[in-house]
Amino acid sequence: MSMGMPTVVPQQRFERETYLNKAYGVWSWLLTTDHKRIALLYLVSITFFFFIGGFFALLIRLELLTPAGDLVQADTYNKLFTQHGMVMIFFFLIPSIPATLGNFLVPMMVGAKDLAFPRINLLSWYLYIIGGALMLHCMLTGGVDTGWTFYVPFSSNFTNTKFVEAGIAIFIAGFSSILTGLNFVVTIHRMRAPGMTWSRLPLFIWAHYATSIIQLLGTPVVAITIVLVAAERALHLGIFDPRLGGDPLLFQHLFWFYSHPAVYIMILPSMGVVTEIIACFARKRIFGYQFVAFSSIAIAVFGFLVWAHHMFVAGISVYSALVFSFLSYAVALPSAIKVFNWTATLYKGSIHYDAPMLYAFGFLGLFTIGGLTGLFLAALGINVHVTDTYFVVAHFHYIMVGGALMGYLGGMHFWWPKISGKLYPEGWARLAALIVFIGFNLTFFPQFVLGYLGMPRRYYDYSHMPEFQVLNVLSTAGSTVLGVGYLLPMVYFLWSMRYGKPASDNPWNAAGLEWRTASPPPTLNFDVEPVVTWEAYNYEELDAPPQTQEVTVG
Amino acid sequence: MLNDFPLWPQQASTLAHRVDALYIFLLIVTGMMALLVCTLVIVFAARFRNRPGVRAEQIEGSNALEITWSVIPFFVFMVIFAWGAVVYFSQRTPPADATEVYVVAKQWMWKVEHAEGQREINELHVPVGRDVKLIMTSQDVIHSFYIPAFRVKQDVLPGRYTVEWFRATKPGTYHLFCAEYCGTQHSGMVGDIVVLEPAQYEAWINGGSNGPLSATGEKIFAELGCSTCHRTDMQGRGPNLQGVYGKPVELADGRTVTADENYLRECILDPGAKRVKGFQPIMPTFQGLVSEEQVNALVAYIKSISETKPAGGMKTANAGAANQPQSNGSQVQ
Numbered sequence: 001m002s003m004g005m006p007t008v009v010p011q012q013r014f015e016r017e018t019y020l021n022k023a024y025g026v027w028s029w030l031l032t033t034d035h036k037r038i039a040l041l042y043l044v045s046i047t048f049f050f051f052i053g054g055f056f057a058l059l060i061r062l063e064l065l066t067p068a069g070d071l072v073q074a075d076t077y078n079k080l081f082t083q084h085g086m087v088m089i090f091f092f093l094i095p096s097i098p099a100t101l102g103n104f105l106v107p108m109m110v111g112a113k114d115l116a117f118p119r120i121n122l123l124s125w126y127l128y129i130i131g132g133a134l135m136l137h138c139m140l141t142g143g144v145d146t147g148w149t150f151y152v153p154f155s156s157n158f159t160n161t162k163f164v165e166a167g168i169a170i171f172i173a174g175f176s177s178i179l180t181g182l183n184f185v186v187t188i189h190r191m192r193a194p195g196m197t198w199s200r201l202p203l204f205i206w207a208h209y210a211t212s213i214i215q216l217l218g219t220p221v222v223a224i225t226i227v228l229v230a231a232e233r234a235l236h237l238g239i240f241d242p243r244l245g246g247d248p249l250l251f252q253h254l255f256w257f258y259s260h261p262a263v264y265i266m267i268l269p270s271m272g273v274v275t276e277i278i279a280c281f282a283r284k285r286i287f288g289y290q291f292v293a294f295s296s297i298a299i300a301v302f303g304f305l306v307w308a309h310h311m312f313v314a315g316i317s318v319y320s321a322l323v324f325s326f327l328s329y330a331v332a333l334p335s336a337i338k339v340f341n342w343t344a345t346l347y348k349g350s351i352h353y354d355a356p357m358l359y360a361f362g363f364l365g366l367f368t369i370g371g372l373t374g375l376f377l378a379a380l381g382i383n384v385h386v387t388d389t390y391f392v393v394a395h396f397h398y399i400m401v402g403g404a405l406m407g408y409l410g411g412m413h414f415w416w417p418k419i420s421g422k423l424y425p426e427g428w429a430r431l432a433a434l435i436v437f438i439g440f441n442l443t444f445f446p447q448f449v450l451g452y453l454g455m456p457r458r459y460y461d462y463s464h465m466p467e468f469q470v471l472n473v474l475s476t477a478g479s480t481v482l483g484v485g486y487l488l489p490m491v492y493f494l495w496s497m498r499y500g501k502p503a504s505d506n507p508w509n510a511a512g513l514e515w516r517t518a519s520p521p522p523t524l525n526f527d528v529e530p531v532v533t534w535e536a537y538n539y540e541e542l543d544a545p546p547q548t549q550e551v552t553v554g
Numbered sequence: 555m556l557n558d559f560p561l562w563p564q565q566a567s568t569l570a571h572r573v574d575a576l577y578i579f580l581l582i583v584t585g586m587m588a589l590l591v592c593t594l595v596i597v598f599a600a601r602f603r604n605r606p607g608v609r610a611e612q613i614e615g616s617n618a619l620e621i622t623w624s625v626i627p628f629f630v631f632m633v634i635f636a637w638g639a640v641v642y643f644s645q646r647t648p649p650a651d652a653t654e655v656y657v658v659a660k661q662w663m664w665k666v667e668h669a670e671g672q673r674e675i676n677e678l679h680v681p682v683g684r685d686v687k688l689i690m691t692s693q694d695v696i697h698s699f700y701i702p703a704f705r706v707k708q709d710v711l712p713g714r715y716t717v718e719w720f721r722a723t724k725p726g727t728y729h730l731f732c733a734e735y736c737g738t739q740h741s742g743m744v745g746d747i748v749v750l751e752p753a754q755y756e757a758w759i760n761g762g763s764n765g766p767l768s769a770t771g772e773k774i775f776a777e778l779g780c781s782t783c784h785r786t787d788m789q790g791r792g793p794n795l796q797g798v799y800g801k802p803v804e805l806a807d808g809r810t811v812t813a814d815e816n817y818l819r820e821c822i823l824d825p826g827a828k829r830v831k832g833f834q835p836i837m838p839t840f841q842g843l844v845s846e847e848q849v850n851a852l853v854a855y856i857k858s859i860s861e862t863k864p865a866g867g868m869k870t871a872n873a874g875a876a877n878q879p880q881s882n883g884s885q886v887q
Contacts, residue, residue: 074739078735145737153696153712154735157695158694242712243712245824248696248713282602284612285612285613287613288619313707314709322639329628329631333624333627333631337624339591340623341615346602347598349598349610350602350610351599351603352604368591372584372588373584375584378635379634379637380641380642381637381642381645382573383642384642385702385706385707449561453562461742464729464744543609
C-alpha cells in the first residue's frame with residue numbers, strides 16, 4: 001500500500017457506524033462518555049493551549065534577540081515566561097499523551113470497551129477545562145509573574161500579580177490529571193481482555209501504568225503546596241516565611257517532590273509511544289521486553305527520590321546533596337537501558353522510514369542529548385555552576401520538547417489513521433519532522449553553550465553582557481523554524497480530515513489490538529470481544545507468508 | 555588556553571579549573587556515549603532498511619547484553635558522581651582563614667560590607683590570591699550570588715546566612731549575576747567583581763572612612779543595651795559572649811549546638827528558639843528592630859571578641875569554626 005501524497009479525492013465508502021458518525025451535534029460531544037470522543041475533546045483543548053504557550057515562547061525569543069530589554073517591559077517578560085511554563089507544563093505536556101493518545105488507546109490496547117470509569121473520564125476533561133478557563137482568565141486580566149516554580153517568599157509575600165488565581169487553576173487541573181491516572185490504573189488492572197496477560201501488554205500500556213502511579217501519588221502533593229502558599233498569602237500563617245517562623249526551603253522540598261516526578265509524567269508516555277513506533281517500523285518485537293517494561297516502573301519509583309537535585313545551591317546540607325546526586329544517577333540508568341534496547345531493536349530489523357519513525361529517530365537523538373546533559377547537572381560540582389542558567393533551560397527542553405513532544409507528534413501520526421479514519425499526507429509529514437528536528441536543535445543547542453558561559457535564566461535584559469547576543473540570535477532564529485514545524489502538522493491533519501485518503505483498518509500492518517478493529521473504531525471499540533492468544537509485537541506472524549502485500553512503502 | 559576561546563567562560567578562580575576539568579571529562583564521556591548511540595542507530599537504520607523479500611529477524615533479547623549496558627554505565631556514573639562530589643565539597647567548605655565579607659541581598663541590589671568597614675553596592679572588590687568567604691543573607695525574597703568566572707553560586711535566603719567562598723586567581727573585572735528569579739528587575743540585579751593586585755587592594759580597602767565592621771557592631775551592642783545583660787564578668791542575666799563564637803553551646807532543652815554565624819543571628823532575632831542552658835527566657839526579640847546590616851555588624855562584633863587577638867583593624871575576622879563542615883543554615887532548621 002502506498003502512503004504517499006494522496007492524488008485522488010477519497011471515494012465514498014460504505015457508511016459504517018463509527019464513534020465519529022454515531023451522533024452529531026454539540027451535546028453528543030460535550031456529554032459523551034466515550035473515551036475516544038473525550039480523547040478528541042482533550043486533543044482540541046491541549047492544542048489550543050499549546051499554541052498559546054508557543055506564542056509566549058516566540059515573544060520570549062524575540063525579546064532576547066537584542067541584549068537590551070526593548071520589546072516588552074520587564075514585568076511583561078516575567079509574565080511571559082511564567083505563563084509559558086505554566087501553560088506548557090500543566091495544560092499541555094502533562095495531559096498531552098495520556099489524555100489524548102492514552103485516553104484513546106489504553107482501552108483499545110487492553111481489549112476493553114471503554115475506561116473503567118467513563119463518567120469520571122468526562123469529569124476529568126471538565127476539570128481540565130475549568131482550570132484552563134481560569135488560567136486563561138488569569139492571563140487575560142493581568143497574569144502572574146512568579147515563574148512556574150512560584151518559589152516562596154516571592155509568591156507568598158511579594159508578588160502583586162494574580163498568583164492565587166493561577167494557583168487555583170493548577171490545583172483544579174491537577175485533579176483532572178489524578179482522575180485520568182486513576183482511570184488508567186483501574187482499567188489496566190481490571191479490564192484486560194481474556195488472554196491479555198501483563199507480559200503481553202504493549203509497552204505503551206506499561207509506560208502509562210507507570211505514569212498513572214506518579215499522577216496518583218505525586219499530584220496531591222503539589223495541590224497541598226499550592227494550598228499552603230495561598231494560606232500563607234491570604235491568612236499570614238507562618239509556613240514558609242522565615243519572619244513568621246516558617247522555612248522557605250520546605251516549600252522547595254514540597255514543590256519538587258511533585259515537580260520532579262512530573263517530568264516523568266511528561267516523558268514516560270512518550271517513551272511508550274516511541275516503543276510502539278520502533279517495533280512497528282522495524283517489524284520486530286522489542287528487544288528485552290521485560291527490561292523496557294520494568295524500567296518504566298523503576299523510573300516511576302526512583303523518580304520520587306531525587307527531588308532535591310533541584311536544590312544543590314539552595315542551602316541544603318552537603319550530605320543530603322550527596323545522597324540526591326547519587327540517586328539521580330540511579331534514575332538515569334533505566335532511561336539509558338531503554339535507549340539501548342530501542343537501538344538493539346533496530347538490529348536486523350526491516351526498517352521503514354515513514355513519518356512516525358522519523359519522529360521516533362528524532363526522539364532518540366534529542367532524548368539522548370537531554371539525558372546525557374542530565375548527567376552534567378547531577379554532578380554536584382558542575383551543578384553549582386550551571387544550575388539556574390540556560391544550560392538547565394536547554395537540558396529540560398531537550399527532554400520535554402525534544403523528547404516528550406517528538407513522541408507526541410510521532411504518536412499522532414502513527415495513530416492518526418485510526419483516530420480519524422484518514423491518511424495524512426506522508427510527504428508533508430516527513431518534511432515537518434525534519435523541520436522540527438532542525439529547528440529544535442538550532443533553538444536549544446546554543447543554550448547549552450550560553451549556560452556554561454554563565455547566562456542566567458529569566459533575564460529579559462542582558463545589556464550587561466552583550467557578548468551573549470550571537471548565541472541568542474541563533475536560538476531565536478531556530479525558534480521561528482520550530483514554529484513552522486509545529487504549525488505544519490496542525491494544517492495537514494485538519495486538511496486530511498476532509499481530503500485525506502480513507503485509511504484501512506491497519507494501514508501500517510501493525511501489531512496491537514487497536515489495529516484489529518475498524519478505522520475509525522465503532523463506539524464499543526470491538527464488534528466481538530477479542531481473545532488474545534499471541535505475544536505483544538508479533539510482527540513475525542504479521543509479516544509471515546502467505547501474506548502477499550508488502551507493508552509500508554514510502 | 556581555554557581563556558581565549560570565545561565559547562568558554564573565563565577561568566578566574568582556583569575552583570574554575572577544577573570544575574572545567576570535570577566538565578571536559580563529562581563532555582568526552584557523554585560525547586562518546588552519544589556518538590555510540592547515534593552511530594548504531596544510523597548504521598542499523600541504513601544497513602537494515604527494508605528490502606523486498608527480506609524479513610526482520612526476531613530477537614527476544616539478551617540478559618548478558620542488558621547486564622553489560624547496565625553495569626558499565628553504572629560504573630561510569632559512579633566516577634562522575636564521586637568526582638562531582640569532591641569538587642562540590644571544596645566549593646562548599648570555606649578555608650579556615652578566609653577574609654570575610656558580608657553580603658545583604660534585596661530587590662534588586664547587592665549590598666556588600668567588608669570587615670574593614672568598606673561598603674559597596676553591586677560591586678565587590680577582592681584581592682587576587684586570597685580566600686574570600688561571603689556571609690550572605692536576604693532582606694526579602696530568595697536571590698542567588700553567582701560569579702560565572704569563579705564557577706560559584708549560592709542561593710541567598712531571608713532569615714538565615716548562607717556561605718560562599720572563592721580564591722581569585724587573575725586580576726580583572728568579572729560578572730556578578732543574581733541567578734534566582736526575584737521579581738521585576740531580576741535581570742538588573744547584576745554587578746561586577748573587581749579582582750585587584752594585593753597592593754591595589756590594600757589601598758582600596760583602607761581608603762574608606764568607616765571604621766571596621768566589628769567596631770560598628772560594638773557601638774550597636776552598647777546602643778541597644780545588649781551589654782547590660784551580656785556582661786563579661788559572669789554576673790549578667792545573659793550568657794557571657796566573650797569566646798563563644800565557634801564553641802559548642804549547651805541549650806536549655808538539652809541539645810548542643812555550635813555557635814556559628816547562623817546561631818548568633820538566630821539568637822538576636824528569635825532568642826527563645828535555642829536558649830542557653832541556665833538562663834531565663836527574658837531576652838526580647840530584635841526582629842524588626844535591627845536591619846540586616848546591623849545584625850551583620852553585631853555578629854562581626856561577637857566574633858571579634860571571641861578571637862585571641864583584640865578586635866578591630868584585622869584582615870581576617872575569624873578564628874575556629876571554619877574547620878567544621880559548612881553549615882549553611884543547618885542551625886536554623
